[in-house]
Amino acid sequence: MTLLGHLALWLAFLVGLWGAVTGFVGGLQGRTDLQQSARHAVFAMFGALVLATICLEVAIFRHDFNVEYVAAYTSRNLPTFYLWSALYAGQKGSLLFWATVLSLFAALAQLLTSGRHRAYLPFVAGVTCVVATFFVMVMLFAANPFERLAFTPVDGRGLNPQLQNPGMVFHPPMLYLGYISITIPFAFAIAALLSKKLDVDWLVATRKWTLVSWLFLAVGLLLGMWWAYVELGWGGYWAWDPVENAALLPWLVMTAFLHSVMVQEKRGMLKKWNLALIIGAWLLSIFGTFITRSGVISSVHSFTQSGVGYFFLVFLVVAAVGSFTLYATRLPLLEAEAKLESMVSREASFLFNNLLFIGIAFSVLWGTLFPILSELVQGTKVTVGPPFFNQVNIPLGLALLALTGIGPLIAWRRASLPNLRRQFAVPVATGVFVLLILLVAGMRDVGALMAIGLGGFVTATVIQEFARGARARHRQYAEPLALAAVRLLARNRRRYGGYIVHIGIVLLFVAFAGMAFKTETQATLRPGESATLRSPYGHLYTFTHLGISQYDALNRHVTAALVEIRRDGKPAGRLKTEKRQHVDGLGRPTFEPSTEVGIQSGLREDVYVVLGGLVNGTEQAVYRFTINPLVWWVWFGGYVLVVGGLIVLWPGGGPPAVRRTQAGYAVKLEAQR
C-alpha cells in the first residue's frame, strides 16, 4: 500500500504541474481546451491525493510499523479514535492531510462556482494546483509519509499523551481547514488580477469561502484554547506562543477583510485594500505553516525540526513577490467608484476597524519575530512573552471592542448629529451604567473595567438594532415582536448574524477580563487533610485530599487522586486528577508521565485541580488549586460566535438582492416583505 501511496503522490505532483500550466495558459489565451484540461487536472489531483491518504490510513490501521511515520506516531494499543488523528499528528502526515484537503477545496471551487463567475476558474485551477503541488513536492523531496525503515519495530512509539485528547482530535483539522480554505479566496483574487475582471464579482464568488475560512480558523483557535485549558494544566488558554500567534494572524486579517469587503460591495471603494488583505491573509497562513514546521522560532507546538522549513521560506518569498508584483501592475485598474463623503460614516468606521485589526496583527507578528530581529541586530536573543503582548495588544483590543459597538450605529455615507444622538444615547448610557455598577461593587482593575463596560455598550447596540428592526416589522406586518425578531434575523442573515458574532466577541472579552482575578494556591496534603482558597467572589473553598488509587487503562498506568470540595462549608462535589504513564503494547513506558487536571466548571468560576505528584511514593500528594473566574463564558462566547458565523453563512435569506446604481455608487436594496 505504501508503494501505491508513493506512486499516488507522484501522480498528484505531475497532474498538479499540468493543471497549473494549462490553467494559466488556458486562462490567458482563452483556450477552452486547456481550461477544460486544467479543470480535469484538479479533479485528478484530488483523486490521487485521496488515494495516497487512504494508503497512509491503511498503514496506520494495519499497524505497519515498517513505515517510519506509523512507528513514530502510533502504537498497537492506541485507541482507534486517536488512530484517525495520527494522520495529522506528525509533520509528514499533516502535509498529506493539507494537500488532500486543499485539492478537495479546489475541486469544490470548480464544481460550486456559479456560471457567471466561470471566467475566473482556469486561473483558480492554476493557483490551487500550484499550491497543492508545492505541498506534494515537499512530501516527495523532504518529508515522505511513506518512508520505510530498515527494520520493523515490534511496536510503535505511540501518540504524544497530550495529543490524546478529544480537543486535539478536532483542533488541528479545524485550524488546517481554515488555513487551507484561504487559498480559494486568494486564488480568486489572483484570478481577478490576471483576468483584469476587478469588479465585485470575485468578491461575490468567494463570499462563502472567506466566511468558511474565517469560521474554521475561529473554531480551530477556540478548540486549541479549550485543549490548552483542559490538557496542559497551567490553568490558562492563551499563552502568546508563536504557533498560537501564527494561527491568530490570518484570522485577524480575514476579520478585517470581512468588514472592509462590505464597503466595496456597497460603495465600490477599497478595492486595492481588499485585494491586499486577502493576499496578506493567505501569505500569513503560509507564514504560520513555515513557523510551525521550520523550528525557526521555539514553540511547544512545533513539529520536529526538519528541512521543510527552507521549502516554505522559499515558497513564501516567491509567492509574496509574485502576488504583490501582479497586484502592483493592476493598481491603475483598481480606482474607487465612489468617494468618501464624511469622516462620520460607516465606511470610515470600517476603515478604523481595519486599522485596529491590522495593527493588532502587526503587533502580534512583530512580537513573534522580534526575538529573531533582536538576534540579527544586537546579537542577543530575547524572549517576548505574555507581558509584552498584553501590554501592546490590550489597549488595541479594547479600542476594537469600542468600534464593534460604534460601527453599526453610524449610517452609511454620512451620519447627522441628530442621528448620532438617537443611535448612541441608550448604548452609551448602558455602558456607563455597567461601569458604575462595577466601580460601586469594588472592581478596580482598569482593563477589566474597560472590557466589561465596553461589553455593556456593545451589547446594548446589538439589542437596540434588533429591537428597532423587530419593531419596524411589527408595525409594518403586524407580526408579534418575537416572531418579528426571528424573521428579521432570517431575512437579513448577514447583518444580524454579524451582530450575534459581535455578542460572541463581547462574551469573550468579558471572560478574558475575568482571568485577571484568578486565585491559586499550592499544598501538600495527606489523606484527610485540607487546604483552603478564597475565590474572587469571596467564597471559601476547602479541598480535602481523599486518597490515591492506581489502576491500568488501555494504553496507560493511572495514578488518580480524589479531592472533595466544599464551598463555604457546603459539599460542592469531588474532583479526580491523574498522573498517567503511557505504555506501548509490551508495557514499556513510551513518554514522560503526563498530568490530567480535574475541572469543575461553573457559570461564575471554574475549580481547577492539578495533581503535582506524590511525596516519597506515599499517598501524601502535592496539589495546585486554582479558581478561574468566567472561563465557562469563553466557551459559551465561542459557541455564540460560531452560531453567528453559521447564520451569516447559511444559504438563502430572502429574495435575491436587487442591484441599483444611484449617484455613481452601487446601493443594494434588500427586498422587504
Add this chain to the structure above:
Amino acid sequence: MSVSRRGFLAVLAGSLGAAVQDSLAGSGPSGKVWDPSRAGRPMAPTTAGDTDAAIQAIEKQLKCTCGCGLDIYTCRTTDFTCTYSPELHKQVLALAADGKTAQEIIDAFVAQYGQQALMAPPKRGFNLAGYFVPSLAVLVAGVFLVRTLRRWTRAAAGEAAAAPPPAAAARDASPAELERLRRELERLSG
C-alpha cells in the same frame, strides 16, 4: 422487595463513599502507593517559598529554560513534569535566602542566562523598538488614514459642488423629504 432508582443510587453512592473512606489511612501515617514509579517524578512537600507571592512575582518575570516558553512559576506548577523549573525555583529561593532583592535576583538570572531569561525584554536600546514600533505604526497609520479620509471627503465635496444641478424632481424636494429618502435608503440597504 422493590428499590426505587433514587434509593438504589443513594446506596451505591454510600458504598462508593465508604470504599473511599476505607482507603484512607485514618489517623496514622500515609501508606505507600502500589507502584510509586507510575506516579511521575517524586515531589518534595510544599514549602512556604513555593507559595510565597513575592517569589511567584519574581518567577513570573523569568523564563524557564526547558523550551516551553512559559515563566518559571507557571512551568513548575503547570503539570509538575518539568525538571528544569524546580531547579530554577530553587535557585530563586537560594538567592532570596541570601538577602537579594527581586531586582538583584532578576539581574543574577540575566547575568547567568542572558536577556532571554526574561519573559519580556528590558526596555532599553533596541528593545525599545520592540515595545513602541507596533503602537507607533498604528499611530502613524491612524494619522495617515485620517489625512487620507479628509482628502477623500474634500474631493467628494468638490465634485458635488462642481456637479450639474440636480434633476427637477430632486430640486423640488424639500430638505425634510430628502432626509426621509436618505433614511429609507439607509434602512433598506442595511
